[in-house]
Amino acid sequence: MTTTVGTTTTTFDLGPAGALACRECGHQIPLAAEFACAECFGPLEVAYNFGTVRREDIEAGPRSIWRYRRLLPVPSDVDDHPNTQPGCTRLVRADRLAAALGVKRLWVKDDTGNPTHSFKDRVVAVALAAARTLGFTVLACPSTGNLANAVAAAAARAGWQSVVLIPSSLEKAKVLTTAVYDGALIAVDGNYDDVNRLATELAAEHEDWAFVNVNVRPYYAEGSKTLGFEVAEQLGWRLPDQVVVPIASGSQLTKVDKAFRELGELGLVEPAPYRVFGAQATGCSPVSAAFKAGHDVVTPVRPDTIARSLAIGAPADGPYVLDAVQRTGGAVEDVTDDEVVEAIRLLARTEGIFAETAGGVTVATAKKLIANGQLDPDAETVLLITGDGLKTLDAVADRVGPRATVPPQTAAVREALRG
Amino acid sequence: MTTTVGTTTTTFDLGPAGALACRECGHQIPLAAEFACAECFGPLEVAYNFGTVRREDIEAGPRSIWRYRRLLPVPSDVDDHPNTQPGCTRLVRADRLAAALGVKRLWVKDDTGNPTHSFKDRVVAVALAAARTLGFTVLACPSTGNLANAVAAAAARAGWQSVVLIPSSLEKAKVLTTAVYDGALIAVDGNYDDVNRLATELAAEHEDWAFVNVNVRPYYAEGSKTLGFEVAEQLGWRLPDQVVVPIASGSQLTKVDKAFRELGELGLVEPAPYRVFGAQATGCSPVSAAFKAGHDVVTPVRPDTIARSLAIGAPADGPYVLDAVQRTGGAVEDVTDDEVVEAIRLLARTEGIFAETAGGVTVATAKKLIANGQLDPDAETVLLITGDGLKTLDAVADRVGPRATVPPQTAAVREALRG
Numbered sequence: 084m085t086t087t088v089g090t091t092t093t094t095f096d097l098g099p100a101g102a103l104a105c106r107e108c109g110h111q112i113p114l115a116a117e118f119a120c121a122e123c124f125g126p127l128e129v130a131y132n133f134g135t136v137r138r139e140d141i142e143a144g145p146r147s148i149w150r151y152r153r154l155l156p157v158p159s160d161v162d163d164h165p166n167t168q169p170g171c172t173r174l175v176r177a178d179r180l181a182a183a184l185g186v187k188r189l190w191v192k193d194d195t196g197n198p199t200h201s202f203k204d205r206v207v208a209v210a211l212a213a214a215r216t217l218g219f220t221v222l223a224c225p226s227t228g229n230l231a232n233a234v235a236a237a238a239a240r241a242g243w244q245s246v247v248l249i250p251s252s253l254e255k256a257k258v259l260t261t262a263v264y265d266g267a268l269i270a271v272d273g274n275y276d277d278v279n280r281l282a283t284e285l286a287a288e289h290e291d292w293a294f295v296n297v298n299v300r301p302y303y304a305e306g307s308k309t310l311g312f313e314v315a316e317q318l319g320w321r322l323p324d325q326v327v328v329p330i331a332s333g334s335q336l337t338k339v340d341k342a343f344r345e346l347g348e349l350g351l352v353e354p355a356p357y358r359v360f361g362a363q364a365t366g367c368s369p370v371s372a373a374f375k376a377g378h379d380v381v382t383p384v385r386p387d388t389i390a391r392s393l394a395i396g397a398p399a400d401g402p403y404v405l406d407a408v409q410r411t412g413g414a415v416e417d418v419t420d421d422e423v424v425e426a427i428r429l430l431a432r433t434e435g436i437f438a439e440t441a442g443g444v445t446v447a448t449a450k451k452l453i454a455n456g457q458l459d460p461d462a463e464t465v466l467l468i469t470g471d472g473l474k475t476l477d478a479v480a481d482r483v484g485p486r487a488t489v490p491p492q493t494a495a496v497r498e499a500l501r502g
Numbered sequence: 503m504t505t506t507v508g509t510t511t512t513t514f515d516l517g518p519a520g521a522l523a524c525r526e527c528g529h530q531i532p533l534a535a536e537f538a539c540a541e542c543f544g545p546l547e548v549a550y551n552f553g554t555v556r557r558e559d560i561e562a563g564p565r566s567i568w569r570y571r572r573l574l575p576v577p578s579d580v581d582d583h584p585n586t587q588p589g590c591t592r593l594v595r596a597d598r599l600a601a602a603l604g605v606k607r608l609w610v611k612d613d614t615g616n617p618t619h620s621f622k623d624r625v626v627a628v629a630l631a632a633a634r635t636l637g638f639t640v641l642a643c644p645s646t647g648n649l650a651n652a653v654a655a656a657a658a659r660a661g662w663q664s665v666v667l668i669p670s671s672l673e674k675a676k677v678l679t680t681a682v683y684d685g686a687l688i689a690v691d692g693n694y695d696d697v698n699r700l701a702t703e704l705a706a707e708h709e710d711w712a713f714v715n716v717n718v719r720p721y722y723a724e725g726s727k728t729l730g731f732e733v734a735e736q737l738g739w740r741l742p743d744q745v746v747v748p749i750a751s752g753s754q755l756t757k758v759d760k761a762f763r764e765l766g767e768l769g770l771v772e773p774a775p776y777r778v779f780g781a782q783a784t785g786c787s788p789v790s791a792a793f794k795a796g797h798d799v800v801t802p803v804r805p806d807t808i809a810r811s812l813a814i815g816a817p818a819d820g821p822y823v824l825d826a827v828q829r830t831g832g833a834v835e836d837v838t839d840d841e842v843v844e845a846i847r848l849l850a851r852t853e854g855i856f857a858e859t860a861g862g863v864t865v866a867t868a869k870k871l872i873a874n875g876q877l878d879p880d881a882e883t884v885l886l887i888t889g890d891g892l893k894t895l896d897a898v899a900d901r902v903g904p905r906a907t908v909p910p911q912t913a914a915v916r917e918a919l920r921g
Contacts, residue, residue: 146565146590147592165595165597165598167854168592168594171565171590173566173587173617175587176584178584179584179659179661193617195617196615196616196617197615198592198612198614198615198854198855199854199856200619200892235854236850236854236855236856237854238854239850239851239852239853239854240598240853240854240855241854242598246915246919248915249904251904251907255899256895258903258904259895259898259899259902259903260856260891260892260895262902262903262904263846263847263850263856263891263898263902264850264851264854264856265847265850265851265902267905267918267919268903268904268905269904269905269906269907269908269915269918269919270904270906270907270908271907271908271909271910272907272908272909272910273909273910277910278910280910281910281911281912281915284912285912285915288912427682428682428684431655431658431682431683431684432658432683432684433658434658434659435586435617435618435654435655435656435657435658435659435660435683436617436655436659437618437655437679437682437683471892472679472682473619473679473890473892473893474892476675476678476679479678479682480674480678483678483681483682483684484677484678484681484687485668485670485677485681485687485688485689486686486687486688487688487689488670488688488689488690488691489688489689489690489691490690490691490692491690491691491692491696491697491699491700492700493700493703493704493707496665496667496688496700496704499686499688500665500686500688
C-alpha cells in the first residue's frame with residue numbers, strides 16, 4: 084500500500100520518498116539513516132508521495148533501474164552520478180522449461196545479467212544513491228558473496244571508499260571477486276554472525292559509513308522493487324498471475340509484492356490479482372516451516388544448505404513474507420540440496436541459463452509447488468533467478484563433466500556420441 | 503563498404519543478406535554454408551541488399567541484437583525462435599578511468615552483461631539463426647572457453663543438440679561452465695590445434711553440423727557488427743573518434759569497422775572519420791608485429807600469454823585488421839602479461855568492472871597508445887571489454903586479497919584501515 088506522508092518535514096531530496104514509516108506502529112520520522120522505530124523498535128520503511136507517474140516517462144528513461152526513479156528513494160538527478168547502471172535484465176519466455184515442469188506460460192527473470200551478476204547490484208545502487216544524499220562517504224557491508232561483490236564494485240565506480248567484511252574462512256574465489264575492486268576488504272576471524280554483529284557495532288561508531296544492509300537498509304531494500312517493475316513493464320505493463328521468489332531475509336519477496344501493488348495503485352498496470360510464492364532450501368527453511376504450521380512468527384534455525392546466499396536463519400522480513408503470501412493466496416515451500424542441484428541443471432539444459440544455488444531453489448520449489456497443486460499450471464508464472472552459477476561452481480562440480488575423452492579422430496567422436 | 507549483390511539467386515531467407523562474396527577476388531555465390539572461395543580460396547563474407555533502414559525501426563525493436571536484424575544475415579522472424587537474446591549491454595562513461603589514463607572522454611562497452619558473459623553470445627546467436635535457416639540441426643564448435651559456454655547455452659535454449667570439443671587438459675572450472683548445459687561436451691586428447699583440425703574434419707563429414715566458427719563462419723562473424731551498432735546508438739547515433747578492440751582472429755575488429763561504415767553509408771549516423779586501434783598480448787602479437795614492421799601479411803607465432811581467449815597464433819583476419827587500421831589512421835600495439843593484470847585491476851578499481859584477461863589487454867594497450875602518442879587524449883574513445891573476469895580468476899589470484907585479517911572487534915578494523 085502506498086503510505087501517504089503526514090506532516091513530517093525533511094531536508095533531503097530523495098525524489099518521491101517523503102518519510103520513513105514504521106511497519107508495525109505506523110509512526111513516521113523524517114528521512115534519515117534510521118532503520119528501527121524509536122517508538123516500538125519495528126522496522127522502518129520508505130513512505131512516498133508519488134504524484135502522477137506515467138508509463139511514457141518511465142519508457143523514455145535510461146536502460147537501467149533509474150527509469151523507475153520516480154518510484155524509488157533517490158534524487159531526480161540520480162543518473163548524473165556514476166553508478167553501476169544495474170537492471171533491465173532479460174525476461175526470458177521459457178517454453179522448454181515450461182514443458183518440463185508441465186505449465187503453460189512461464190517466464191524466467193534472469194538477473195545474472197547485472198554488472199556483478201546478481202540482483203544485489205540493484206539494491207546496492209539504490210543504497211549508494213540514498214547514502215550520497217544523506218551525507219555518507221563510505222559504502223560498507225558484511226557479506227559472504229554477492230553483496231560483497233556489488234558493494235565493492237559500486238563504490239569503485241563511484242570513487243567511494245568501501246569497507247567489506249567477510250568471514251576469514253571464505254573460499255578464495257569469492258575473496259578474489261571482491262578484492263579485485265581494491266576497496267578495504269577485511270577478513271574477520273569468526274563466523275557470519277560475528278561479522279554481522281561487528282558491522283552493526285561499526286555502523287554505530289562511524290557516522291560517515293553507510294552499511295547498506297544496516298543503517299541505510301530501508302533505502303537499500305526498496306531496490307528490489309525494480310525486479311517487480313521490470314517484470315510488469317516487460318510483460319507489456321501487466322502483472323503475471325504467479326511469481327516465485329527466493330527467500331533469504333525475505334525482503335525481496337515483500338518488495339516485489341510492494342512493486343506490484345504500487346503499479347496497480349498508480350494506474351501503471353490494470354490492478355489484477357496475483358499470487359506470490361516463496362522458495363527456501365530445506366536446510367534453511369524457517370519461513371516455509373512457519374507457513375506450513377500456520378504460524379505468523381518465524382522461529383530461527385541454524386542454516387545447513389549449499390544455497391549459501393539464502394542461508395539466513397533468522398530472516399528479518401519473515402513475518403511480512405507470511406503476510407504477503409497469505410494475502411495473495413500463495414505459498415512457501417522448501418527443497419533439498421539434491422533438488423537444488425537438479426534444478427540448476429534443468430534450467431541450464433532447457434533454457435541455457437546457469438543459475439547459482441538460489442536459482443536452483445526457485446526452480447526446484449516451482450516444480451514442487453506444481454506437483455503438490457499449489458501453483459496453477461494454467462496460470463502465467465514468473466521465476467526470479469537472482470544470481471549466477473559461475474559464483475557457485477562447487478554445487479555442480481561433482482555432477483557434470485565431459486561426456487567422453489577421446490583421441491583426436493572423427494571416428495572416436497562419432498563413437499562417443501553413440502555411446 | 504556495402505557490397506551490392508549481383509545476379510546470384512538464393513532460396514534462403516536471411517533478411518538483407520543476398521550472397522556470399524569473396525574478400526579477395528569478389529566472386530559471389532548464393533547464400534550457403536561455405537566459408538572459402540572456390541575460385542581463389544579467399545574468405546567469404548556476407549554481401550547485403552539493405553534497402554532503407556531507419557533509426558526508428560531499430561529503436562522500436564527488441565532490447566537485444568535483433569533490433570539490428572535488418573543489418574544482419576538473419577530472417578526477419580528471427581526473434582520468434584528461442585535464442586539467448588544477447589546484446590544491449592552497458593556503454594559506461596568512464597570518467598575515473600579517463601582521469602587515470604589522462605584522456606578526456608572515455609567509454610567502456612561492457613559486454614560481460616551478455617547471457618554467458620562474453621561477446622561470443624552475439625556471434626553464436628547469429629550463427630544459430632543462420633544455421634537454422636540453412637537447414638542445420640546441430641550446433642558445434644572447438645573452443646577453450648567463452649565460445650564453448652556460448653554454443654552450449656544457445657543450443658540448450660533452442661532445443662538443439664550441441665557438440666563442443668575441448669582439449670582434455672582444460673581447467674575444471676571451464677569444463678563445468680560448459681558441461682552444465684548438458685550438450686555433448688567431448689574432451690579431446692591433444693592441444694587446441696588438434697581440436698581445431700578435428701572440428702574441420704567433422705564439419706566435412708557431417709552435413710547437419712554447424713560448426714559456428716568453421717562452416718557457418720561468414721554468418722557468425724557478422725554478429726560482431728552489433729558491438730559497433732550498439733556503441734553508435736548508445737552515443738546518440740554517432741561514431742566515436744577512436745575505438746580500441748582486442749585481436750584474436752581479428753574478426754571482431756574488422757566487423758566493428760564494417761559496422762561503422764555501414765551506419766554511415768545507410769545514413770544512420772553522420773559519416774565521420776574514426777580511428778580503429780588493435781590490442782594484443784605481447785605473448786601472441788603477430789598482428790602488432792606486422793603493423794610495426796610495416797608488413798601487410800602476418801607471420802604466425804606460437805602463443806604464450808595469460809590472455810588465452812586472444813591466443814590465436816595465426817589470426818585468419820590479420821591482413822584485414824592491418825587494412826582497417828591503416829585506412830582509418832589507427833595502430834596496433836601489444837602489452838605484457840604484467841601490464842594485462844595491472845590493467846584488469848585498474849579497470850576494476852576505477853569503474854567497478856571486472857574484465858577477463860582480454861579486457862586487460864584492451865585497457866593496457868589503450869594506456870600504452872596514449873603514452874606513445876598514437877591515441878589522441880583529446881578525442882572521444884571507446885574501449886571494448888568483451889569478457890568477464892569471473893572466468894579468468896587465475897590472472898589476479900596472486901595479486902589481490904584481503905587488506906587484513908582481524909579479530910571481530912571494531913578497534914581491530916579501525917587499526918587495519920589505518921595500516
